[in-house]
Amino acid sequence: MINLFEPLKIAFASLLVNRTRSLLTTLGVIIGVAAVITLVSMGEGAKSFILDQIRGWGAGTNFISVNPGEADAAVPELTLTIGDANAIKTQVKNVRYVMPEVVGRGRLRYGKKEYTPPFTLGMTEDFPYAYTQKVAEGRFFNKAEIDGRKHVVVIGKNTARKLFGEYSPLGERIKINGVGFIVIGVLEEKGTLLFYDMDDIAYLPISLTEAVLGTKTVTDLNVVVIDEASVPQAVTDITRLMTRRHGKQDFQVFTQQGGIDMINNILNALTGIVSAIAAISLLVGGIGIMNIMLVAVTERTREIGIRKAIGAKRQDIFLQFVMESVLITMSGALIGIAVGTLAAWGIMTWLKMSAVIAWGAAYLACLVAFLVGTFFGVYPAMRAARLDPVEALRFEV
Amino acid sequence: MSADGRPVVRITDVKRTYRMGTVDVHALRGIDLRIERGEFVSIMGPSGCGKSTLMHILGCLDRPSAGAVRLDEVDVDELDDNELAEIRNKKVGFVFQTFNLLPKLNAVENVELPLIYAGVGFDERREKAAGLLESVGLKERMYHKPSELSGGQSQRVAIARSLANGPSLILADEPTGNLDSTSGEEIIRLFQELNNKGITLIIVTHDQEIAEHSKRIVRLKDGLIVADEPVNNRRRAS
Numbered sequence: 001m002i003n004l005f006e007p008l009k010i011a012f013a014s015l016l017v018n019r020t021r022s023l024l025t026t027l028g029v030i031i032g033v034a035a036v037i038t039l040v041s042m043g044e045g046a047k048s049f050i051l052d053q054i055r056g057w058g059a060g061t062n063f064i065s066v067n068p069g070e071a072d073a074a075v076p077e078l079t080l081t082i083g084d085a086n087a088i089k090t091q092v093k094n095v096r097y098v099m100p101e102v103v104g105r106g107r108l109r110y111g112k113k114e115y116t117p118p119f120t121l122g123m124t125e126d127f128p129y130a131y132t133q134k135v136a137e138g139r140f141f142n143k144a145e146i147d148g149r150k151h152v153v154v155i156g157k158n159t160a161r162k163l164f165g166e167y168s169p170l171g172e173r174i175k176i177n178g179v180g181f182i183v184i185g186v187l188e189e190k191g192t193l194l195f196y197d198m199d200d201i202a203y204l205p206i207s208l209t210e211a212v213l214g215t216k217t218v219t220d221l222n223v224v225v226i227d228e229a230s231v232p233q234a235v236t237d238i239t240r241l242m243t244r245r246h247g248k249q250d251f252q253v254f255t256q257q258g259g260i261d262m263i264n265n266i267l268n269a270l271t272g273i274v275s276a277i278a279a280i281s282l283l284v285g286g287i288g289i290m291n292i293m294l295v296a297v298t299e300r301t302r303e304i305g306i307r308k309a310i311g312a313k314r315q316d317i318f319l320q321f322v323m324e325s326v327l328i329t330m331s332g333a334l335i336g337i338a339v340g341t342l343a344a345w346g347i348m349t350w351l352k353m354s355a356v357i358a359w360g361a362a363y364l365a366c367l368v369a370f371l372v373g374t375f376f377g378v379y380p381a382m383r384a385a386r387l388d389p390v391e392a393l394r395f396e397v
Numbered sequence: 398m399s400a401d402g403r404p405v406v407r408i409t410d411v412k413r414t415y416r417m418g419t420v421d422v423h424a425l426r427g428i429d430l431r432i433e434r435g436e437f438v439s440i441m442g443p444s445g446c447g448k449s450t451l452m453h454i455l456g457c458l459d460r461p462s463a464g465a466v467r468l469d470e471v472d473v474d475e476l477d478d479n480e481l482a483e484i485r486n487k488k489v490g491f492v493f494q495t496f497n498l499l500p501k502l503n504a505v506e507n508v509e510l511p512l513i514y515a516g517v518g519f520d521e522r523r524e525k526a527a528g529l530l531e532s533v534g535l536k537e538r539m540y541h542k543p544s545e546l547s548g549g550q551s552q553r554v555a556i557a558r559s560l561a562n563g564p565s566l567i568l569a570d571e572p573t574g575n576l577d578s579t580s581g582e583e584i585i586r587l588f589q590e591l592n593n594k595g596i597t598l599i600i601v602t603h604d605q606e607i608a609e610h611s612k613r614i615v616r617l618k619d620g621l622i623v624a625d626e627p628v629n630n631r632r633r634a635s
Contacts (some may be wrong), residue, residue: 308485310482310511312486
């Protein structure tokens, strides 16, 4: 059994003597590792941010969205209709809620105050149940009001503030694009979803969108099934039903899993690119380390001679130099991990998100650094181990 | 002479030839030498006579081109590099003209080096190294770096290091060459003390006065032994 502890101690001591040089030598490793760690930490942070947002909005794994347009269409043709939504609700098994969205712009007027929120949407009565959206004051509209084309509107907190200040808007009459409505509900605050203010919004019965917003085009259609297990069958059924209704598949069906997969794919592609750059950085760093180790072997020829004269074997000298090389790259990796994590944390804090420590990438970085240090340390260490003791002792610096 | 009659060193017809460019240099041209346990031998001769080469071969740092080397009952010319390293570690102690301490290590760490390569654990080797430093009178300088030690002190650390694994033989190459006469005298006195305790010593020197402190002088010239005689009026180091 070779004792690894003694050469490790010797290597560590040698490393400390040349602190600045060791640090500069390992800069390539530091940069490579830091780049990967920064990206992976940020990516993981962004992913959990996006997922948290989706979950916070209530869209769970039992959500299915139907988006208009063929799979490869640059500009989707908006062919979804309210009729499609009704068909899905009545004909597809295990469907609990269906929410077609008709997005338009509505100029809201209350007395002399006028305000146009970013979104005015036509919606069905399922909305507050499907999402974890509570109504803070009043209530959401019901099916009877949609069918009866009642002029009722539910608004977000920020929209309410803009029009009514701190007064309760319940029961107040407003005009949307000149048509009279009664405010029956104010939604609880939800914050932002992917940078959109979800509290600056107005919902009106979907049956009124054509008359009020001038459009009845469904921009997207969200379906909630009873549980996650029903999703695959529902996707098949929806696809079959819609294809039959439209005569062709001019729509796409997405599930939450699909969305998560897509985010993962983007992040993996990015990580792949940065990893490739990091690999080059590590390769260059490794060559730098080999170079400096060759210099170290030459500089310390006399030391090697002395060690050999008093009984160091080839393997003792070999291990000492390989370990020095490994220690240099490993410290580089550790510094890189620290720098990368700090950088990711700084950037993500600035973006008002939180970074996730990329443990997996950190372990991998340590492993790669170990391999780079070993690989590029072997040749100089072999040169050191093979030195002739008499020659080495005669060596003058 | 040793009572058991087994020599520490026995070399027979040893030759060593270097190739320098296209010219063969015959550093040793057929040396026979037998050194018994407890001897104190000086090897003398003008520079280029082959005394350093002989020293390297005796210390297993170099191999002869021809001839047999037997060290402490071991035929060293049959050993591989690792086994030679082990001989250097256990059976031979080197003392050099330029001390050859590792500058980054303190005195006790330098003395510990041969013990590290012998696989001795930390506590045991620290205790042993401290004891050796005490025996050469440097206990209070244990934690000083070589740069903080005088030449004489450095050489005493080197001697302590050479003794670490209880070698059969101490080889000293011009051990007083870099020292002033007072320090040199101290080192020679230390060698005489060690020899009195039974340690076999070989020193290479060109200084007749130093050589007269030993018990036997072997003179080399052009790679051959030209004289080998005991010292009659042996000097005592003051």
